[in-house]
Amino acid sequence: MKTIECREVKKKYSNMNALEDITFELSDQKITGLIGRNGAGKTTLLKILTGFIMPSSGEVCVFGRNPYNDLLVSANSILVDDQMTFPDSLNLEEILNLAPTFYKKWDAELAKRLLNYFKINPKLKYSNLSKGASATFNLIFGLSTHCELTMLDEPMNGMDEAVRTDFYRALLKDYIAHPRSILISSHHLAEIEHLLEDILLVHQGKVILHQSLDEIRDYAVGLQWTTADLDKWTAGEEIYYSKQIDSERKYVVVKNTSTIEKACAEGASIQSLSASDVCMYVTSDTKEGIDDVFK
Numbered sequence: 021m022k023t024i025e026c027r028e029v030k031k032k033y034s035n036m037n038a039l040e041d042i043t044f045e046l047s048d049q050k051i052t053g054l055i056g057r058n059g060a061g062k063t064t065l066l067k068i069l070t071g072f073i074m075p076s077s078g079e080v081c082v083f084g085r086n087p088y089n090d091l092l093v094s095a096n097s098i099l100v101d102d103q104m105t106f107p108d109s110l111n112l113e114e115i116l117n118l119a120p121t122f123y124k125k126w127d128a129e130l131a132k133r134l135l136n137y138f139k140i141n142p143k144l145k146y147s148n149l150s151k152g153a154s155a156t157f158n159l160i161f162g163l164s165t166h167c168e169l170t171m172l173d174e175p176m177n178g179m180d181e182a183v184r185t186d187f188y189r190a191l192l193k194d195y196i197a198h199p200r201s202i203l204i205s206s207h208h209l210a211e212i213e214h215l216l217e218d219i220l221l222v223h224q225g226k227v228i229l230h231q232s233l234d235e236i237r238d239y240a241v242g243l244q245w246t247t248a249d250l251d252k253w254t255a256g257e258e259i260y261y262s263k264q265i266d267s268e269r270k271y272v273v274v275k276n277t278s279t280i281e282k283a284c285a286e287g288a289s290i291q292s293l294s295a296s297d298v299c300m301y302v303t304s305d306t307k308e309g310i311d312d313v314f315k
Protein backbone atom coordinates (compact mmCIF):
# COMPACT_ATOMS: atom_id res chain seq x y z
CA MET A 21 0.00 0.00 0.00
CA LYS A 22 1.20 3.49 -0.88
CA THR A 23 1.76 5.91 1.99
CA ILE A 24 0.55 8.89 -0.05
CA GLU A 25 -1.24 9.11 -3.37
CA CYS A 26 -2.25 12.50 -4.75
CA ARG A 27 -3.89 12.88 -8.13
CA GLU A 28 -4.65 16.27 -9.67
CA VAL A 29 -5.18 17.85 -6.27
CA LYS A 30 -6.37 21.46 -6.33
CA LYS A 31 -7.06 23.84 -3.48
CA LYS A 32 -8.80 27.15 -3.98
CA TYR A 33 -8.97 29.82 -1.30
CA SER A 34 -11.75 32.29 -2.25
CA ASN A 35 -10.47 33.43 -5.65
CA MET A 36 -6.87 32.20 -5.60
CA ASN A 37 -5.52 28.74 -6.42
CA ALA A 38 -3.06 27.68 -3.71
CA LEU A 39 -2.68 24.26 -5.37
CA GLU A 40 -3.13 23.86 -9.12
CA ASP A 41 -2.14 20.27 -9.80
CA ILE A 42 -0.48 18.13 -7.19
CA THR A 43 0.15 14.63 -8.49
CA PHE A 44 2.68 12.35 -6.81
CA GLU A 45 3.05 9.13 -4.83
CA LEU A 46 5.14 8.23 -1.84
CA SER A 47 5.58 4.54 -1.16
CA ASP A 48 8.99 3.79 0.28
CA GLN A 49 10.23 4.72 3.70
CA LYS A 50 12.34 7.71 2.80
CA ILE A 51 13.12 11.21 3.92
CA THR A 52 11.69 13.46 1.22
CA GLY A 53 12.29 17.20 1.07
CA LEU A 54 9.20 19.22 0.19
CA ILE A 55 10.84 22.20 -1.44
CA GLY A 56 9.41 25.35 -2.99
CA ARG A 57 9.49 29.12 -2.90
CA ASN A 58 7.37 31.18 -0.50
CA GLY A 59 3.73 30.68 -1.34
CA ALA A 60 4.39 27.60 -3.52
CA GLY A 61 1.72 25.63 -1.63
CA LYS A 62 3.80 23.45 0.74
CA THR A 63 1.83 24.18 3.92
CA THR A 64 -1.49 23.81 2.11
CA LEU A 65 -0.43 20.40 0.80
CA LEU A 66 0.74 19.24 4.23
CA LYS A 67 -2.54 20.36 5.82
CA ILE A 68 -4.49 18.37 3.22
CA LEU A 69 -2.34 15.27 3.79
CA THR A 70 -2.86 15.57 7.54
CA GLY A 71 -6.62 15.82 7.03
CA PHE A 72 -6.91 19.32 8.51
CA ILE A 73 -8.41 20.76 5.34
CA MET A 74 -10.12 19.30 2.27
CA PRO A 75 -8.89 19.77 -1.28
CA SER A 76 -11.24 21.60 -3.66
CA SER A 77 -10.89 18.74 -6.14
CA GLY A 78 -8.68 15.76 -6.97
CA GLU A 79 -7.93 12.58 -5.08
CA VAL A 80 -5.88 12.29 -1.88
CA CYS A 81 -5.17 8.97 -0.18
CA VAL A 82 -3.00 8.47 2.88
CA PHE A 83 -2.53 4.81 3.82
CA GLY A 84 -5.20 4.14 1.16
CA ARG A 85 -7.79 6.34 2.91
CA ASN A 86 -9.21 9.83 2.54
CA PRO A 87 -7.30 11.65 5.31
CA TYR A 88 -9.95 14.29 6.04
CA ASN A 89 -11.09 13.77 9.65
CA ASP A 90 -9.94 10.13 9.53
CA LEU A 91 -8.98 8.69 12.91
CA LEU A 92 -6.70 5.95 11.53
CA VAL A 93 -4.76 8.46 9.45
CA SER A 94 -4.54 10.82 12.46
CA ALA A 95 -3.18 8.08 14.70
CA ASN A 96 -0.49 7.15 12.18
CA SER A 97 0.58 10.55 10.96
CA ILE A 98 1.72 13.79 12.50
CA LEU A 99 2.33 17.30 11.25
CA VAL A 100 4.94 19.24 13.17
CA ASP A 101 4.56 22.96 12.54
CA ASP A 102 4.39 26.23 14.44
CA GLN A 103 0.60 25.94 14.78
CA MET A 104 0.74 22.89 17.07
CA THR A 105 -1.35 23.33 20.19
CA PHE A 106 -1.24 21.50 23.50
CA PRO A 107 -3.62 21.81 26.45
CA ASP A 108 -2.53 24.50 28.88
CA SER A 109 -4.05 22.60 31.79
CA LEU A 110 -1.11 20.16 31.52
CA ASN A 111 2.62 20.70 31.88
CA LEU A 112 5.07 19.30 29.31
CA GLU A 113 5.72 16.12 31.27
CA GLU A 114 2.00 15.42 31.55
CA ILE A 115 1.54 16.05 27.81
CA LEU A 116 4.28 13.52 27.03
CA ASN A 117 2.78 11.01 29.49
CA LEU A 118 -0.58 11.19 27.72
CA ALA A 119 0.84 10.85 24.18
CA PRO A 120 0.96 7.00 24.06
CA THR A 121 -2.81 6.80 24.55
CA PHE A 122 -3.09 8.12 20.99
CA TYR A 123 0.25 7.26 19.37
CA LYS A 124 0.81 3.50 19.65
CA LYS A 125 4.51 3.66 18.72
CA TRP A 126 5.26 6.49 21.16
CA ASP A 127 8.90 6.41 22.32
CA ALA A 128 8.73 7.73 25.89
CA GLU A 129 12.44 7.20 26.49
CA LEU A 130 13.40 9.25 23.42
CA ALA A 131 11.05 12.09 24.42
CA LYS A 132 12.50 12.16 27.94
CA ARG A 133 16.12 12.07 26.77
CA LEU A 134 15.61 14.81 24.17
CA LEU A 135 13.76 17.05 26.63
CA ASN A 136 16.60 16.58 29.07
CA TYR A 137 19.30 17.15 26.40
CA PHE A 138 17.71 20.40 25.22
CA LYS A 139 17.30 21.50 28.84
CA ILE A 140 13.57 22.11 28.66
CA ASN A 141 11.96 22.12 32.09
CA PRO A 142 9.23 19.41 32.02
CA LYS A 143 7.21 21.25 34.66
CA LEU A 144 6.63 24.25 32.36
CA LYS A 145 3.41 24.90 30.50
CA TYR A 146 3.65 24.87 26.70
CA SER A 147 2.35 28.45 26.48
CA ASN A 148 5.26 29.65 28.63
CA LEU A 149 7.95 28.33 26.29
CA SER A 150 10.06 30.71 24.20
CA LYS A 151 9.69 30.57 20.39
CA GLY A 152 12.80 28.38 20.04
CA ALA A 153 11.84 26.12 22.96
CA SER A 154 8.31 25.55 21.65
CA ALA A 155 9.74 24.66 18.20
CA THR A 156 12.12 22.26 19.98
CA PHE A 157 9.27 20.71 21.98
CA ASN A 158 7.15 20.34 18.82
CA LEU A 159 9.95 18.44 17.13
CA ILE A 160 10.61 16.28 20.20
CA PHE A 161 6.91 15.41 20.26
CA GLY A 162 6.79 14.75 16.50
CA LEU A 163 9.88 12.52 16.47
CA SER A 164 8.78 10.56 19.54
CA THR A 165 5.44 9.59 17.98
CA HIS A 166 7.36 7.41 15.48
CA CYS A 167 4.37 7.91 13.20
CA GLU A 168 4.56 5.98 9.93
CA LEU A 169 4.03 9.30 8.14
CA THR A 170 5.88 12.13 9.85
CA MET A 171 5.48 15.54 8.25
CA LEU A 172 7.57 18.49 9.32
CA ASP A 173 6.69 21.99 8.10
CA GLU A 174 9.65 24.32 8.57
CA PRO A 175 10.37 22.48 11.84
CA MET A 176 13.58 24.34 12.64
CA ASN A 177 12.05 27.85 12.45
CA GLY A 178 13.02 29.82 15.53
CA MET A 179 15.80 27.44 16.59
CA ASP A 180 19.36 28.66 16.84
CA GLU A 181 22.00 27.05 14.62
CA ALA A 182 23.39 24.72 17.29
CA VAL A 183 19.94 23.32 18.08
CA ARG A 184 19.18 22.91 14.36
CA THR A 185 22.42 20.99 13.83
CA ASP A 186 21.63 18.71 16.79
CA PHE A 187 18.13 18.09 15.50
CA TYR A 188 19.27 17.18 12.01
CA ARG A 189 21.46 14.54 13.61
CA ALA A 190 18.70 13.38 15.94
CA LEU A 191 16.29 13.11 13.03
CA LEU A 192 18.71 11.03 11.00
CA LYS A 193 19.63 8.72 13.89
CA ASP A 194 16.00 8.17 14.84
CA TYR A 195 15.04 7.55 11.20
CA ILE A 196 17.80 4.96 10.81
CA ALA A 197 16.62 3.18 13.98
CA HIS A 198 12.93 3.51 13.03
CA PRO A 199 12.55 3.90 9.24
CA ARG A 200 9.34 5.62 8.19
CA SER A 201 8.12 8.12 5.61
CA ILE A 202 9.29 11.59 6.55
CA LEU A 203 8.24 14.62 4.52
CA ILE A 204 10.13 17.74 5.52
CA SER A 205 9.50 21.21 4.19
CA SER A 206 12.27 23.73 4.61
CA HIS A 207 13.60 26.91 3.09
CA HIS A 208 17.09 25.78 4.05
CA LEU A 209 17.58 23.08 1.41
CA ALA A 210 21.35 23.47 1.51
CA GLU A 211 21.19 22.78 5.25
CA ILE A 212 19.04 19.64 4.97
CA GLU A 213 20.35 18.26 1.68
CA HIS A 214 22.48 15.66 3.46
CA LEU A 215 19.36 14.17 5.12
CA LEU A 216 17.29 13.74 1.99
CA GLU A 217 16.88 10.85 -0.40
CA ASP A 218 14.23 12.46 -2.62
CA ILE A 219 13.00 15.92 -3.39
CA LEU A 220 9.44 16.93 -4.19
CA LEU A 221 9.72 20.35 -5.81
CA VAL A 222 6.54 22.40 -5.82
CA HIS A 223 6.19 25.61 -7.79
CA GLN A 224 3.06 27.75 -8.06
CA GLY A 225 0.87 24.94 -6.76
CA LYS A 226 2.25 22.24 -9.07
CA VAL A 227 4.73 19.41 -8.59
CA ILE A 228 7.46 20.16 -11.07
CA LEU A 229 10.06 17.57 -10.02
CA HIS A 230 9.92 14.45 -7.85
CA GLN A 231 13.30 12.81 -8.07
CA SER A 232 16.22 11.50 -6.08
CA LEU A 233 18.79 14.00 -4.89
CA ASP A 234 21.31 12.77 -7.48
CA GLU A 235 18.80 13.12 -10.31
CA ILE A 236 17.99 16.67 -9.15
CA ARG A 237 21.71 17.56 -9.10
CA ASP A 238 22.00 16.29 -12.70
CA TYR A 239 18.87 18.06 -13.85
CA ALA A 240 20.59 21.35 -14.72
CA VAL A 241 24.17 22.58 -15.16
CA GLY A 242 26.02 25.86 -15.30
CA LEU A 243 27.86 26.62 -18.56
CA GLN A 244 30.42 29.29 -19.28
CA TRP A 245 31.62 30.06 -22.81
CA THR A 246 31.78 32.76 -25.43
CA THR A 247 28.39 34.42 -25.86
CA ALA A 248 28.18 33.46 -29.53
CA ASP A 249 28.93 29.78 -28.86
CA LEU A 250 26.59 29.61 -25.89
CA ASP A 251 23.76 31.25 -27.81
CA LYS A 252 24.26 28.77 -30.65
CA TRP A 253 24.33 25.68 -28.44
CA THR A 254 21.56 26.66 -26.07
CA ALA A 255 19.08 27.84 -28.72
CA GLY A 256 15.88 25.92 -28.07
CA GLU A 257 17.13 24.61 -24.70
CA GLU A 258 15.51 25.52 -21.40
CA ILE A 259 17.55 28.33 -19.82
CA TYR A 260 16.93 29.08 -16.14
CA TYR A 261 19.52 31.79 -15.56
CA SER A 262 21.67 33.89 -17.79
CA LYS A 263 24.39 36.40 -17.02
CA GLN A 264 26.83 38.26 -19.26
CA ILE A 265 30.28 37.97 -17.62
CA ASP A 266 32.07 40.47 -19.88
CA SER A 267 31.81 41.67 -23.48
CA GLU A 268 32.64 38.21 -24.83
CA ARG A 269 31.67 35.60 -22.26
CA LYS A 270 28.41 34.52 -20.74
CA TYR A 271 27.24 32.14 -17.99
CA VAL A 272 23.96 30.26 -18.21
CA VAL A 273 22.17 27.65 -16.15
CA VAL A 274 20.46 25.28 -18.52
CA LYS A 275 18.59 21.98 -18.45
CA ASN A 276 21.06 19.14 -18.83
CA THR A 277 20.40 17.47 -22.20
CA SER A 278 22.45 15.57 -24.78
CA THR A 279 22.95 18.85 -26.70
CA ILE A 280 24.51 20.40 -23.60
CA GLU A 281 26.81 17.38 -23.23
CA LYS A 282 27.95 17.95 -26.82
CA ALA A 283 28.54 21.66 -26.10
CA CYS A 284 30.84 20.64 -23.24
CA ALA A 285 32.70 18.28 -25.53
CA GLU A 286 33.17 21.23 -27.94
CA GLY A 287 34.69 23.48 -25.27
CA ALA A 288 32.04 24.98 -22.97
CA SER A 289 33.19 24.90 -19.39
CA ILE A 290 30.69 23.10 -17.20
CA GLN A 291 29.87 23.65 -13.57
CA SER A 292 27.81 21.14 -11.62
CA LEU A 293 25.21 22.54 -9.25
CA SER A 294 24.00 21.58 -5.81
CA ALA A 295 20.41 20.31 -5.51
CA SER A 296 19.61 23.52 -3.69
CA ASP A 297 20.91 25.63 -6.62
CA VAL A 298 18.98 23.53 -9.14
CA CYS A 299 15.74 23.99 -7.18
CA MET A 300 16.36 27.72 -6.90
CA TYR A 301 17.07 28.22 -10.61
CA VAL A 302 14.27 25.95 -11.84
CA THR A 303 11.69 27.86 -9.77
CA SER A 304 13.01 31.30 -10.62
CA ASP A 305 10.62 33.56 -12.52
CA THR A 306 13.35 35.86 -13.84
CA LYS A 307 16.36 35.02 -16.00
CA GLU A 308 18.87 37.26 -14.24
CA GLY A 309 17.59 36.98 -10.67
CA ILE A 310 17.68 40.12 -8.51
CA ASP A 311 19.89 41.84 -11.13
CA ASP A 312 16.73 42.21 -13.25
CA VAL A 313 15.48 44.78 -10.69
CA PHE A 314 18.57 46.99 -11.03
CA LYS A 315 18.76 47.16 -14.84
Ligand SMILES: Nc1ncnc2c1ncn2[C@@H]1O[C@H](COP(=O)(O)OP(=O)(O)OP(=O)(O)O)[C@@H](O)[C@H]1O
Pocket residue numbers: 033034036037038056057058059060061062063064065
Ligand atom coordinates in the same frame (compact mmCIF):
# COMPACT_ATOMS: atom_id res chain seq x y z
N1 LIG B 1 -6.26 30.39 4.57
C1 LIG B 1 -5.88 30.97 3.43
N2 LIG B 1 -6.68 31.86 2.81
C2 LIG B 1 -6.31 32.44 1.64
N3 LIG B 1 -5.13 32.19 1.00
C3 LIG B 1 -4.30 31.32 1.60
C4 LIG B 1 -4.62 30.67 2.84
N4 LIG B 1 -3.57 29.83 3.16
C5 LIG B 1 -2.66 29.98 2.18
N5 LIG B 1 -3.08 30.86 1.25
C6 LIG B 1 -2.37 31.24 0.02
O1 LIG B 1 -2.07 30.05 -0.68
C7 LIG B 1 -0.78 30.12 -1.29
C8 LIG B 1 0.05 28.94 -0.80
O2 LIG B 1 0.31 29.15 0.59
P1 LIG B 1 1.14 28.11 1.46
O3 LIG B 1 1.15 28.62 2.84
O4 LIG B 1 0.60 26.76 1.21
O5 LIG B 1 2.59 28.23 0.77
P2 LIG B 1 4.01 27.77 1.33
O6 LIG B 1 4.70 27.12 0.18
O7 LIG B 1 3.86 26.97 2.57
O8 LIG B 1 4.67 29.18 1.65
P3 LIG B 1 5.86 29.57 2.68
O9 LIG B 1 7.09 28.89 2.20
O10 LIG B 1 5.93 31.06 2.53
O11 LIG B 1 5.41 29.15 4.04
C9 LIG B 1 -0.20 31.47 -0.91
O12 LIG B 1 -0.42 32.36 -1.98
C10 LIG B 1 -1.02 31.89 0.30
O13 LIG B 1 -1.14 33.31 0.38
